Amino acid sequence: MRAFSTLFIAAAFALSANAASVNKRAISAPVQLCIDSISSAGAQLEVVNTAVLAFTSSAGIGGANKIHTLEQELETRLKKAGVDCCVDVGTITLPEADAVLDTVQVLVPKVTDALSAITSKKSQFDAIFLATTIVKTDIKALDAQTKTLDACLIAKTPTDPPSYLETANGYVTEINNAFAAARSAYGI
Template sequence: MRAFSTLFIAAALALSANAASVSKRSIRPEVQLCIDSITSAGAQLEVVNTAVLAFTSSAGLIGANQIHSLEQVLETRLKKAGTDCCVPIGTITLPEADAVLATVKILVPKVTGALSAITSKKSQFDAIFLATTIVKTDIKALDAQTKTLDACLIAKTPTDPASYLITANGYVTEINNAFSATRTAYGI
């Protein structure tokens, strides 16, 4: 009985490893590059969010500029994701759409959380000369880069079955609503 259990576990592991390699092969390199770029932007977003959450007005303009520098890296990564995801490869396949949407699903709460943090720290930024101006510029730039990326992803999302496009539009709407609330809080 023990030998059977061991054999069953080994077979299950081999099948899951094989399934993972088949799944990986079904994603074209261009789509994987898009996924990797989105993931990279998400990692930098976490760095920015951590800095924003720790920020207080006592950090002064130097602290605000440090966050701005981190935002510039995020903006660069978002531009790269926009470039990588907007290559003319046509509509992506269903397995590719699954992979992209899974990546975006992880990113959405990070985006909304970061924007909420920026909104909650407005009074801290307002207490520093020019800091709010810097934050407003960053919000506008990130919003523009995000909209570019969103448009590309929506354009490439399969429409059959309709659930893919519904899911993608839901993610975009959630991000747009978060940006809208942040823009409103900062009077943009």
């Protein structure tokens, strides 16, 4: 009986490991690269958001430039994600779509939080000569990069079942609304 239990446990572990490798193989290398690039942009977005939340006008133009430098790295990562995600890999599978949408789902609140932080700090940026101009430029650049990435993701999202496209469009709408609020707050 004991040998049977040990054998059963070993078999369960083997099946678990095999299922994990099959699941990992369900994501093609190009789609995994896209996911990794989106995740990288999300990590940099957190860095930018932390800097924005800590920012006060007492940091001066140097503090505003520091945030701008962090934003430029975010912009670079978004461009890379756009390139990596917009590669023509043909039709993506439903497991790949699930993986991409799961990654985007994690990113959406980070985007909305960061844009909300930028909006809430407007008076702090306004208090520094040229800082608001820098922020406006950054918002426009990030919005443009995000729209490029959004367009690629929507184009590659499976339409059957329709829930995939509905989910993707919901995420895009949420991000677009956050950018619209930031643009409005800064008079862009």
